[in-house]
Amino acid sequence: MRPVIGVISDVKASNGHVVHGVTEKYIYAVARGAQAMPVLIPGTISAVDADMAPERAVIDEIFDLVDGIFLPGSPSNVGPQHYGDAPYDPPLPADPHRDDISLPLIRGALERGVPIFGVCRGFQEMNVALGGTLFQKLYEQPGRFDHREDSTQDIETQYGPAHDVALEPGGLLAGIAGASTWRVNSLHGQGVAKLAPGLAVEARAEDGTIEAFRVPDAPGFNMAIQWHPEWRFWQDRLSTGIFTAFGAAARLAAERRHGGARLKAVG
Numbered sequence: 399m400r401p402v403i404g405v406i407s408d409v410k411a412s413n414g415h416v417v418h419g420v421t422e423k424y425i426y427a428v429a430r431g432a433q434a435m436p437v438l439i440p441g442t443i444s445a446v447d448a449d450m451a452p453e454r455a456v457i458d459e460i461f462d463l464v465d466g467i468f469l470p471g472s473p474s475n476v477g478p479q480h481y482g483d484a485p486y487d488p489p490l491p492a493d494p495h496r497d498d499i500s501l502p503l504i505r506g507a508l509e510r511g512v513p514i515f516g517v518c519r520g521f522q523e524m525n526v527a528l529g530g531t532l533f534q535k536l537y538e539q540p541g542r543f544d545h546r547e548d549s550t551q552d553i554e555t556q557y558g559p560a561h562d563v564a565l566e567p568g569g570l571l572a573g574i575a576g577a578s579t580w581r582v583n584s585l586h587g588q589g590v591a592k593l594a595p596g597l598a599v600e601a602r603a604e605d606g607t608i609e610a611f612r613v614p615d616a617p618g619f620n621m622a623i624q625w626h627p628e629w630r631f632w633q634d635r636l637s638t639g640i641f642t643a644f645g646a647a648a649r650l651a652a653e654r655r656h657g658g659a660r661l662k663a664v665g
């Protein structure tokens with residue numbers, strides 16, 4: 399039996415309905431890259447009670463079911479009220495029903511030593527959940543590059559290699575890559591402004607933008623990455639290595655959760 403990895407859903411309107419879901423590339427990377435069973439975790443229910451925040455009990459119930467948490471990217475942004483800011487440009491897309499679940503879930507996973515991996519919006523959520531802040535428009539910051547994709551290009555070009563990152567010497571990513579720099583893709587308008595206390599930078603772009611971090615003092619595997627390692631992960635050694643490490647940590651967590659009895663190697 400594979401370890402179970404909870405994948406946080408986006409909550410968005412579609413054809414008059416509210417949909418909780420996630421892009422397939424993330425589910426595939428968890429299933430094939432991490433060799434885990436992906437299970438979608440919905441956001442809070444928007445149609446019934448727009449103000450419903452998850453009770454502690456809901457978060458605890460999720461941890462009864464999963465061996466890891468994956469936070470995918472999304473076109474939506476973390477609500478600036480969560481880092482003490484006002485909306486700079488109100489039309490920027492938000493997803494308060496995802497924030498309601500993801501932010502307490504991040505803190506819960508790190509406290510409990512449950513493996514956790516955040517990508518793009520997930521990276522930004524991890525920083526905010528732990529007390530950091532974001533630039534709402536990174537591309538307006540002096541000296542920063544525009545890290546957004548060119549949406550007039552085809553999807554392969556949008557997710558193609560965009561810039562180098564310097565991997566922190568002695569860091570987990572540098573160890574997996576066996577290299578000091580890596581070429582990555584880039585599809586984000588926001589970025590880390592203040593890094594939350596206790597986080598260690600794992601990678602940085604040439605303009606100084608933080609591209610990856612870890613919580614070194616948290617008990618379990620954790621990683622947050624601003625680029626998109628889920629995209630064609632099997633074609634990139636670092637991306638493959640990250641999902642493999644995440645899956646291995648989830649497997650150990652599953653053994654703990656089941657008392658070591660139920661897990662067999664996945665062939």
Ligand SMILES: N[C@@H](CCC(=O)NCCCC(=O)O)C(=O)O
Binds near residue numbers: 421470
């Ligand atoms: N909205 C935030 C986060 C960017 C992000 O997660 N982009 C991915 C979008 C699509 C995908 O899931 O591949 C920002 O703009 O910084």
